[in-house]
Amino acid sequence: MNNILEIKGLKKSFYQLEAVGGVDFEVKEGEILGLIGPNGSGKTTLFDCVTGIQRPSGGDVFFMGKRITRMKPHNIYRLGVGRTFQLVQLFPGMTVLDNMVMAIQESEGTILSRLFQIDESKDVRRAIELLEFLNIIHLKNEVAKNLSYGQQKLLDLGMVLMSDPKLIMLDEPMAGVNATLGREICERLVELNDRGCSFLVIEHNMRMVMGLCHRIVVLDYGKKIAEGSPDEIQKNEQVMAAYFGG
Amino acid sequence: MFIQLVVSGISIGAIYALVAIGFTLLWQASRTVNFAQGDFLTVSAVLMFILVCLGVPFILALLVTVGISAVLLGYVVKRGIIQPLIDRSHTTIIVATIALSFLASNSISTFWSAQCKPFPQIFGMTPYRFGSIILSRQHVWTIVIAIALILAINLFIQRTKPGKAMQAVAQNREAAKILGINISSVTTMVFVMNAVIVVFAAMLIAPVYMVRFDMGAQLGLKAFYSATIGGFNQIRGALLGGFLVGVIETFTSAYISTEYRELVVLVVLIAVILIRKEGLLGTEER
Amino acid sequence: MANRSNNKPIVWRLLHWGIFLGVIGLIPIIFGGNSYYMYVATLIGVYIITIMGLNLTIGYTGQISLGHAAFMGLGAYTVALMTLNGYSFWLALPLGASIAFVAGLILGLPALRVKHHYLALVTLGFGTVIYLFLSNEHEITGGFSGLPGIPRPSFFGINLSSNIAFYFLVAGFLVVLTIMMLWILNSRWGRAFKAIRENDMRAEMVGVSLLAYKLLAFAIGAAYAGVAGGLLAPLMKFIDPTAFPVHESFWFLIMLIIGGSGRFEGAFIGAIVVMLLPQFLRGAQQLYFVVFSAITLVILIFWPTGLAGLSDVFFRRVLKRNPPQLTK
Numbered sequence: 098m099n100n101i102l103e104i105k106g107l108k109k110s111f112y113q114l115e116a117v118g119g120v121d122f123e124v125k126e127g128e129i130l131g132l133i134g135p136n137g138s139g140k141t142t143l144f145d146c147v148t149g150i151q152r153p154s155g156g157d158v159f160f161m162g163k164r165i166t167r168m169k170p171h172n173i174y175r176l177g178v179g180r181t182f183q184l185v186q187l188f189p190g191m192t193v194l195d196n197m198v199m200a201i202q203e204s205e206g207t208i209l210s211r212l213f214q215i216d217e218s219k220d221v222r223r224a225i226e227l228l229e230f231l232n233i234i235h236l237k238n239e240v241a242k243n244l245s246y247g248q249q250k251l252l253d254l255g256m257v258l259m260s261d262p263k264l265i266m267l268d269e270p271m272a273g274v275n276a277t278l279g280r281e282i283c284e285r286l287v288e289l290n291d292r293g294c295s296f297l298v299i300e301h302n303m304r305m306v307m308g309l310c311h312r313i314v315v316l317d318y319g320k321k322i323a324e325g326s327p328d329e330i331q332k333n334e335q336v337m338a339a340y341f342g343g
Numbered sequence: 344m345f346i347q348l349v350v351s352g353i354s355i356g357a358i359y360a361l362v363a364i365g366f367t368l369l370w371q372a373s374r375t376v377n378f379a380q381g382d383f384l385t386v387s388a389v390l391m392f393i394l395v396c397l398g399v400p401f402i403l404a405l406l407v408t409v410g411i412s413a414v415l416l417g418y419v420v421k422r423g424i425i426q427p428l429i430d431r432s433h434t435t436i437i438v439a440t441i442a443l444s445f446l447a448s449n450s451i452s453t454f455w456s457a458q459c460k461p462f463p464q465i466f467g468m469t470p471y472r473f474g475s476i477i478l479s480r481q482h483v484w485t486i487v488i489a490i491a492l493i494l495a496i497n498l499f500i501q502r503t504k505p506g507k508a509m510q511a512v513a514q515n516r517e518a519a520k521i522l523g524i525n526i527s528s529v530t531t532m533v534f535v536m537n538a539v540i541v542v543f544a545a546m547l548i549a550p551v552y553m554v555r556f557d558m559g560a561q562l563g564l565k566a567f568y569s570a571t572i573g574g575f576n577q578i579r580g581a582l583l584g585g586f587l588v589g590v591i592e593t594f595t596s597a598y599i600s601t602e603y604r605e606l607v608v609l610v611v612l613i614a615v616i617l618i619r620k621e622g623l624l625g626t627e628e629r
Numbered sequence: 630m631a632n633r634s635n636n637k638p639i640v641w642r643l644l645h646w647g648i649f650l651g652v653i654g655l656i657p658i659i660f661g662g663n664s665y666y667m668y669v670a671t672l673i674g675v676y677i678i679t680i681m682g683l684n685l686t687i688g689y690t691g692q693i694s695l696g697h698a699a700f701m702g703l704g705a706y707t708v709a710l711m712t713l714n715g716y717s718f719w720l721a722l723p724l725g726a727s728i729a730f731v732a733g734l735i736l737g738l739p740a741l742r743v744k745h746h747y748l749a750l751v752t753l754g755f756g757t758v759i760y761l762f763l764s765n766e767h768e769i770t771g772g773f774s775g776l777p778g779i780p781r782p783s784f785f786g787i788n789l790s791s792n793i794a795f796y797f798l799v800a801g802f803l804v805v806l807t808i809m810m811l812w813i814l815n816s817r818w819g820r821a822f823k824a825i826r827e828n829d830m831r832a833e834m835v836g837v838s839l840l841a842y843k844l845l846a847f848a849i850g851a852a853y854a855g856v857a858g859g860l861l862a863p864l865m866k867f868i869d870p871t872a873f874p875v876h877e878s879f880w881f882l883i884m885l886i887i888g889g890s891g892r893f894e895g896a897f898i899g900a901i902v903v904m905l906l907p908q909f910l911r912g913a914q915q916l917y918f919v920v921f922s923a924i925t926l927v928i929l930i931f932w933p934t935g936l937a938g939l940s941d942v943f944f945r946r947v948l949k950r951n952p953p954q955l956t957k
């Protein structure tokens with residue numbers, strides 16, 4: 098199996114604090130990889146570095162064999178890396194439908210064609226399909242900031258699905274989402290995964306992580322302390338110590 | 344000639360540096376880019392001038408101006424204008440300070456005077472002589488006072504408790520909040536501090552520029568340039584930037600052209616932005 | 630546009646177009662006899678064009694420009710110099726607009742790459758330099774003596790030298806530029822601009838090239854100012870640097886904020902109110918500056934949608950429904 102994402106010696110420091118301190122791992126094609134670790138262990142910072150939001154202080158990131166270290170976030174996105182955010186990031190003053198279409202429009206055509214493209218029915222249809230699936234179709238004309246937190250979270254996920262990315266990075270998708278919905282989201286993720294989409298998922302909900310992920314990487318203080326199948330991780334003493342204070 | 348130019352460049356640069364330090368402090372504490380900084384200076388100069396004309400002794404006039412400025416340009420501006428806008432975009436705050444600048448300068452020209460008024464030569468006229476070198480009293484005292492002030496500001500920030508709180512807020516607002524620092528009151532303190540700094544800058548520049556409703560406009564812009572060239576989030580950046588802009592400007596007007604000294608400074612500015620976007624001594628910000 | 634949301638305010642739009650075209654048509658009927666009134670109306674039209682451009686840059690994309698007076702000056706001097714030297718206005722105007730557009734690109738490129746407030750700084754510096762250039766390069770610009778005798782153009786043989794005829798020319802430009810701006814704002818560009826204003830980090834993470842779009846918004850805004858300047862020159866028949874000082878750009882900002890930044894009607898309302906009021910209440914000009922800048926502060930703090938936002942109150946309070954907007 099090929100690696101869709103390779104992270105090599107990735108480092109990021111803020112002033113003296115080393116948030117990510119030389120991490121290596123890879124996401125294989127078609128895999129759901131879990132990324133876990135205690136609060137403040139550098140998971141989100143790692144996501145930020147991979148997606149170009151933050152400049153890594155060292156190391157390299159490869160996506161499908163292409164070096165994407167220090168590329169601009171929009172170019173990384175267009176290569177097929179979608180992500181959600183721990184704190185939902187939407188366009189609060191735009192309607193749900195506009196948020197959804199916004200997530201795809203820049204991946205199509207040229208900048209000039211975007212000025213003259215009138216017919217958006219294809220994208221709108223896709224958006225409506227996804228909104229129906231996420232059960233927020235009735236809100237399609239509502240402004241995003243009027244949605245409840247859970248609904249915003251769903252919209253965030255919907256936006257990522259719009260452009261059919263090859264790799265989806267989810268930062269705590271289950272936080273603040275009720276259990277029923279959580280299960281539905283999991284099902285949908287598995288379904289997408291069956292169609293060949295790879296995932297890198299940060300999650301604190303261990304039940305979900307263990308059930309969903311093929312493999313798990315554990316971070317602690319910015320370092321990788323373990324990697325392996327859910328069973329192996331559950332048996333790993335170092336991991337337990339990191340989590341439950343050893 | 345060369346030495347005189349350097350001294351005069353440093354003296355004007357010292358004033359830029361002073362105003363620029365106020366500027367960067369505001370930026371660090373509240374992400375305010377204060378386009379009214381120059382007009383703060385004008386307001387202070389006009390106040391001082393009015394008091395002196397009323398026969399108030401100079402030192403007293405200075406102190407009273409410091410008081411009024413601290414309240415009006417520090418406290419009131421922070422609480423009344425910046426505070427309500429602080430969670431909106433940078434653009435909103437910039438527009439607000441521009442409106443404030445407009446309000447200040449036009450109020451002065453409407454309700455006071457649109458004429459130039461000569462400010463008393465507080466440092467005296469007879470120049471100092473060091474051998475063959477003749478230096479203007481104004482220049483020498485400007486440099487001395489400005490540097491003393493800058494040292495005092497630095498000491499305040501490094502050594503005192505409120506100064507350390509300021510640093511904490513500047514470096515990491517979130518962390519500062521967790522440490523129990525009241526960000527809003529630190530910011531207010533910084534505004535007051537800036538208002539006081541500006542009064543001293545006004546005192547130094549007024550004898551040179553004369554008092555007029557738009558005397559601060561160029562100065563505010565230069566301070567902004569200085570802060571950007573030197574580095575927006577560093578006091579020493581503002582310092583270096585101020586001296587650089589002052590010297591470049593003085594030499595450009597002496598050897599190239601008075602009209603286009605603005606252009607030369609702007610070119611330097613753009614070059615710095617292109618080469619090192621944080622400014623010469625600045626550090627990367629989030 | 631096709632398949633947008635269902636709150637397509639057709640009636641609302643028709644109403645606005647009715648008012649817009651109605652006012653344009655009624656002005657010459659009512660004031661046609663008074664050449665000065667026609668001049669003022671035309672002047673307001675010119676400024677609406679500038680503020681419309683500024684609204685794209687600031688209101689819709691959240692970028693600041695303090696150089697709009699300078700962009701206007703570039704357009705005005707291009708048209709003045711070319712028509713005075715015998716070139717056609719119809720060649721000069723597009724050239725003036727292009728020069729402003731390119732100047733916008735050149736300025737925006739270094740500034741937008743980095744921090745946001747650098748754009749304010751660089752445009753302000755640019756405004757200063759252009760003003761200096763216009764005042765000091767006597768051989769080219771005539772310095773403070775200005776450029777007198779700028780001819781008014783003709784349109785397919787129709788002479789436009791009377792104030793009322795020139796009014797129709799500017800009105801025509803205003804209508805065309807309004808349609809173009811609405812097109813831009815309702816296209817995918819408009820959505821991207823708004824996304825940048827709303828959340829630039831997320832915009833980048835959905836593939837928006839911040840640099841490209843910010844540059845576009847900035848340069849298009851500059852080009853609108855260039856066109857406005859190119860119309861201003863033949864309107865006034867005489868231009869000098871004092872028409873384009875730095876604080877004129879501040880004045881544009883004030884017009885936009887009072888009218889309603891980020892609201893399409895904002896540019897229109899702002900320019901009309903700010904320019905018309907002094908005509909009714911004669912008095913010291915400085916006093917208007919004081920009053921309007923104070924109003925601007927109040928609006929920024931308490932009423933960010935400006936006068937254009939007043940209609941929202943009507944919709945929310947009286948009709949109890951969400952207010953429709955001219956652009957999405």
Ligand SMILES: Nc1ncnc2c1ncn2[C@@H]1O[C@H](COP(=O)(O)OP(=O)(O)OP(=O)(O)O)[C@@H](O)[C@H]1O
Pocket residue numbers: 111114116134135136137138139140141142143183629
């Ligand atoms: N922009 C920043 N500036 C300074 N420090 C930061 C910044 N972003 C993160 N940090 C610090 O880096 C460390 C890692 O943070 P990060 O958000 O990546 O952790 P995390 O693993 O996502 O935690 P959580 O599970 O709480 O989301 C933390 O100590 C955090 O305080």
Ligand SMILES: [Mg+2]
Pocket residue numbers: 140141142183
């Ligand atoms: Mg996190």
